[in-house]
Amino acid sequence: MLKLLAPLLIALALPAAAYAAAKVVDTYPTANAAVKPPGKIILNFDAPLKPGTAGAEIIMTAMPGMTDHPPMAIKAFTNELANDKKTLVLKLKNPLPVGSYTIRWGVTDESGAPLKGSIDFRVE
Ligand SMILES: [Cu+2]
Numbered sequence: 001m002l003k004l005l006a007p008l009l010i011a012l013a014l015p016a017a018a019y020a021a022a023k024v025v026d027t028y029p030t031a032n033a034a035v036k037p038p039g040k041i042i043l044n045f046d047a048p049l050k051p052g053t054a055g056a057e058i059i060m061t062a063m064p065g066m067t068d069h070p071p072m073a074i075k076a077f078t079n080e081l082a083n084d085k086k087t088l089v090l091k092l093k094n095p096l097p098v099g100s101y102t103i104r105w106g107v108t109d110e111s112g113a114p115l116k117g118s119i120d121f122r123v124e
Contacts, residue, residue, distance in 0.1 A: 021113035022047035022086075029121040037095035037123050041077075041103055045115075048085035053108035055079070056090050061120075063099035074101075085110070096123050 028042040029035045041058070058074040076093035088107060101123065106116040 020047075021111065021115060022049060022109035023115075024117060027119055029119070031119050032121060034122040034124050037097065039092050039095045041090040041092070041119075043088040043105060045086045045088070045109070048110040049081060049088065050108045050110055050112070051081050051085065054081060054088050054105070055107070056088075056103060056105040058090065058092075058096070059102045059104070060096075061100045061102055063097065069099075071102075098123050 022045045024043055025046045026042075026044040028040075029038060041056075056077075056079055058077060060069070060072045060074060062069045074092070074096065077090050080089045080091060081087070082089060088105070090103070090105075099122070101121055103119045103121075104116070105118070106114065108114050
């Protein structure tokens with residue numbers, strides 16, 4: 001499960017539309033939360049996203065008993081856009097082990113605006 005960090009994804013160069021781009025309104029886990037081993041990561045947006053444009057990285061940044069932990073990419077997951085097109089779900093093949101994580105995500109909304117962000121959280 002622990003592989004070296006893959007090259008960063010998604011450099012979307014689409015022009016932003018005149019109206020407001022979609023925003024993240026809720027995530028699971030929430031930023032800086034400590035959670036039980038999650039089987040999925042959920043991002044909720046306030047406006048529809050364009051199907052097929054989402055990408056994400058799940059990076060383990062620390063784990064117990066390892067003082068100098070290099071960034072390690074967790075690769076065993078898929079991403080799915082829910083039917084409402086406002087919910088992006090990263091489905092993990094296995095629940096994330098105890099440790100610290102950064103999720104980096106990128107997607108294009110229906111207006112063509114590129115969005116990206118990151119969430120840090122801890123699994124315990
Ligand atoms: Cu690790």
